[in-house]
Each structure stands twice: as C-alpha cells, then as structure tokens.
Amino acid sequence: xxxxxxxxxxxxxxxxxxxxxxxxxxxxxxxxxxxxxxxxxxxxxxxxxxxxxxxxxxxxxxxxxxxxxxxxxxxxxxxxxxxxxxxxxxxxxxxxxxxxxxxxxxxxxxxxxxxxxxxxxxxxxxxxxxxxxxxxxxxxxxxxxxxxxxxxxxxxxxxxxxxxxxxxxxxxxxxxx
Numbered sequence: 001x002x003x004x005x006x007x008x009x010x011x012x013x014x015x016x017x018x019x020x021x022x023x024x025x026x027x028x029x030x031x032x033x034x035x036x037x038x039x040x041x042x043x044x045x046x047x048x049x050x051x052x053x054x055x056x057x058x059x060x061x062x063x064x065x066x067x068x069x070x071x072x073x074x075x076x077x078x079x080x081x082x083x084x085x086x087x088x089x090x091x092x093x094x095x096x097x098x099x100x101x102x103x104x105x106x107x108x109x110x111x112x113x114x115x116x117x118x119x120x121x122x123x124x125x126x127x128x129x130x131x132x133x134x135x136x137x138x139x140x141x142x143x144x145x146x147x148x149x150x151x152x153x154x155x156x157x158x159x160x161x162x163x164x165x166x167x168x169x170x171x172x173x174x175x176x177x
Contacts (some may be wrong), residue, residue: 051096051166052076056086056112058104058130066099069155069163083107092123095123097166098146099158102129110134113143124165128153145169 053075057063060081067077077144078087078093084106090098100109103135110133113125125146131141132150139148147161 006165025036050075052078052093053079053097053099053162054078054086054089054093054095056080056083056098056100056104056109058082058101062101066158071157073159073162075162075166083109083112086112090116090121097162098123098124099143099162100127102133103131108133110139110142113146117142126158126161126165129172 016119024045028046053067053070054062055067055070055077056089057066063079063081067079071077075096075097078089078095080089081101082104082143085102085105088096089095098113102109109127111127113127116123122145125143126149127139127143128149128151130151132148134142136148136150145165147165149158149161
C-alpha cells in the first residue's frame with residue numbers, strides 16, 4: 001500500500017535540515033514488490049517507459065525529497081534548481097508533468113508555468129507554495145491542466161496529485177493502493 005511506504009511529513013518540516021532527514025529513508029527502501037506493482041500500473045500496457053517528471057525547487061532537500069518520492073513509485077524524475085534551469089530543461093526534453101515551487105530566484109514557478117502556456121506547452125503542472133501569490137481559484141485556471149498544492153503538504157498528498165494528473169487527467173483521482 002502506497003501510504004505504508006510514504007511518510008506523512010510536511011514539506012516545511014525539511015526547512016531546518018541541511019539534508020534529507022533520516023525519516024525519509026523509508027522512501028529509499030520501499031518494499032520492492034509494491035514498487036514493482038506501481039511501476040506496472042504507471043507504465044501501463046503498451047507504454048515503453050515510465051512517465052518523466054521535472055521537479056523544480058530551490059531548496060535542495062525538498063527538491064530531492066519530491067524527486068525521490070516520485071521515483072519510488074515508478075516515475076522518472078529529473079530536477080532543476082530554479083525556474084530558469086527548469087525552463088532550460090523543458091526546452092530540451094519533453095516531460096509528462098512539472099512539479100514546481102513558486103518562490104524561487106531568477107524565475108518563479110508561476111512565471112515558469114505561464115511561459116510554458118505561452119509557447120503552447122501543455123504538460124500538467126503542480127504548483128507548490130508556502131504563500132500563494134493569487135487566490136487559489138485563479139491559480140487553478142492558470143495552472144490548468146494541473147493542481148495547486150499549498151505548503152505544508154504530505155508526501156502522500158503529492159503522490160496522489162501526481163497519480164491523479166498522470167493516470168486520470170485530473171488531481172482528484174482515487175488514492176493509489
């Protein structure tokens with residue numbers, strides 16, 4: 001069961017740590033049978049490879065936690081340190097999903113998503129933020145297709161949003177078993 005493998009810890013709980021705390025070792029040592037079952041479901045029949053996700057966040061511990069979490073459930077994760085680096089990655093590689101923090105140097109997450117939409121790139125996006133720059137209803141229209149995930153959030157909630165967007169086309173999908 002996914003919730004057995006992922007710890008319910010908030011993203012803000014990482015801020016005091018210089019590296020990913022030992023509590024997150026559970027993500028790295030997930031049950032192989034469960035991980036394999038998730039990979040099969042994510043890849044699906046006829047799919048050649050798992051979905052690719054770009055994780056953009058200027059906080060190294062949080063960026064690596066999110067990338068590790070999506071990797072543990074069978075996706076391929078790439079990372080970028082800020083919005084500009086994320087934009088460069090998006091121009092080089094096609095991603096199935098973008099997870100981005102809002103408050104970052106050089107280019108905010110919202111500006112990154114707006115730039116994507118301006119050039120007609122339509123990957124679903126998850127915008128995370130400790131302080132939303134606009135009302136959530138307006139942000140959802142800008143991010144669409146996608147979701148807004150206010151901080152603090154649990155790793156489980158993040159994975160549910162990822163599954164919802166990649167597997168079912170929205171962020172309201174049932175929780176994976």
